[in-house]
Amino acid sequence: MFGKSSTAFEVQIRREGRWTIEGTYDDERRALASARSWLAVSGVEEVKALKFRSLAGLSLETVIFQKAVPVVKDKPMALGGTAEGAPYCTAPGDLYGFESRVVTGRLLRPFLDKFRITPTELLHSWTYLRKLDEQGLLLGAALQAVARHHADRHGVAVPARARELRAFADAVMARARDFQGERKALPAFDPADLSRSSRVLAAAVGEERHDFAFLSQLTIHLADRNSLAGKLEMLLDLIGPDVEPRHLASLDGVMADALGSAELVKELLGAQPNLALGLCALADLILGRDPQPKSEPVSPLLAHIGALIVQGRAPCCRAVLLERIQQSLNGTQPLDRRDPKKEALLADHLATHLRDPQGRLLGGAEVQKALARRLIRHRQAILREQGMHDIADRLSGR
Known part of the structure; x- marks a missing residue:
């Protein structure tokens, strides 16, 4: 394996849980230098250097260096603003309203800016809703802030209102998750012909579900841009002189979401x-x-x-x-x-x-x-x- 050399060294690295050999050396100092240099390479999780000695036909293996790259955890996100002006929602569908999205944008601004998305994209995307839920305390803190605002304005009990809002949020997540499973079977979204896209979509899902499905498809279309300015440009491109009022209202709402940043x-x-x-x-x-x-x-x-x-x-x-x-x-x-x-x-x-x-x-x-x-x-x-x-x-x- 190592030719005529009776002593050899090997450097191995771990990426995504898998070990690979990155080099063999006949000098210990070079092997150690190489191993340490790999610690600074993006994606490397752990590095080790091994020494092999041939003795009486046997190969003896010794680990002379091993170090894991420290995992840098993101600091827990805090709320970006207050719940001032939060409307009193009585059903999950109320969370999609403009006033609700304004408050969502204010409260969850750090999360939205991190992923460069709008509140509409968040509410219609199972991927981002799951990421938000995985943040731990952030979603709960936002719901508590809204519950306290409602308690101050409407005299309701904070714990009960927070549980009700959490149930609404869970329903929104479930709806986005269900759409994730069915979206591939729906007619394709055509940004060059919103009217036709809207008609065939309504025929496929029913008029009652049209608006949610239309915005869900729109947010998938916006995912091609990785900046809010880029998404704003795409939205403006969809507003032609003949755009239908219902589509203009949806586009205006998503643009306003972006301007909340x-x-x-x-x-x-x-x-x-x-x-x-x-x-x-x-x-x-x-x-x-x-x-x-x-x-x-x-x-x-x-x-x-x-x-x-x-x-x-x-x-x-x-x-x-x-x-x-x-x-x-x-x-x-x-x-x-x-x-x-x-x-x-x-x-x-x-x-x-x-x-x-x-x-x-x-x-x-x-x-x-x-x-x-x-x-x-x-x-x-x-x-x-x-x-x-x-x-x-x-x-x-x-």
Whole structure:
């Protein structure tokens, strides 16, 4: 096996549970160096080096090095936001609604961003629902958060409401699992002819199951892209001038799901000079105004969505972008990080810019409150810089 050499060395590695020989050597130092180098190779689970000695026709084997590659476990995911606004669902089907998906997107944002999927894709995919369930505490934490919100708003008992929501989630999982088994027998999804795809699908599954099956097939179609921006592009390509209202509503909903990702919106806005101009750019899109001279051009994808919003064809996208404006105003990031002292001036400019031609403020009272809270925080910061902490504290109680 080793020629004329009476002593030889062998390096073996384990991948996916299987051992293979990666090299033989006649020098121990070279064998050890090779073994250690394999520890840094992706996919290698364990490495060992063996010494073979021939003695009186016998081969003696000794392990001189063996080390397993440490398994790096992902940190447990935490919830990405609150359950504020979660509708009171009374049946599993309510979880597919737009308002429910908005809250799902907020609560499960770390999970959704990790796999680059939308809430609609999650709810219609057995693969991702199973991955979510395997996360351990994440799904339970989300259901508990919603149960507590419902307890505060509707006076229900948290434990009982959490069990009811878990039953709804289990029903959604079962539905996605069943579709996984039957989807290959269904008519093929044709993105070039949504009307025909929809008709033959309804004939195959019945009108009652059409919407779920249609969205399930759509999410399979979106799986060809591994980024939210890419999926957004695919969705926009499906919206032709003759798209049927029912299909437009579905596409608008999935696009709005994608826009629930703050990272995606930031990417589509481009390198805006500051947060204030970024929010102004969103307002311009919603209201159909020309962008401000100092703003950076937004992505063509976002401009396309803005055109659909102005035409009244993307109400869900409009609602999500309005919520993004409100959340940004409620956040702690200055309107201009480079010059926080301009906060009051920029807030006033933004308040003016957020009004439509009739003088109505986008987002209404909630955006007005968010602007007011931001100005109060700014005044408090100025007072504290001057050592007037008591006055700043009293200001917060206004």
